[in-house]
Amino acid sequence: MGVKVSTKYREIRCPICNKGKFIDVGNSRGKNSVACNKCGRFLILDWDKMIATAGATIKQGC
Numbered sequence: 899m900g901v902k903v904s905t906k907y908r909e910i911r912c913p914i915c916n917k918g919k920f921i922d923v924g925n926s927r928g929k930n931s932v933a934c935n936k937c938g939r940f941l942i943l944d945w946d947k948m949i950a951t952a953g954a955t956i957k958q959g960c
């Protein structure tokens with residue numbers, strides 16, 4: 899039948915710096931906590947919604 903299996907990698911871009919990219923190569927589900935390798939900010943990746951939100955900010959002093 900020649901049905902093509904879609905193996906598109908999903909990608910979420912860092913919402914803070916817009917440079918970092920997170921590629922899903924393992925059919926991720928749910929949420930991941932990652933650090934952007936461009937700006938170093940922590941992000942929560944939500945693979946169900948395909949969005950990234952800023953994670954817990956690093957506490958600095960007061």
Ligand SMILES: [Zn+2]
Nearest residue numbers: 912915934937
């Ligand atoms: Zn970033």
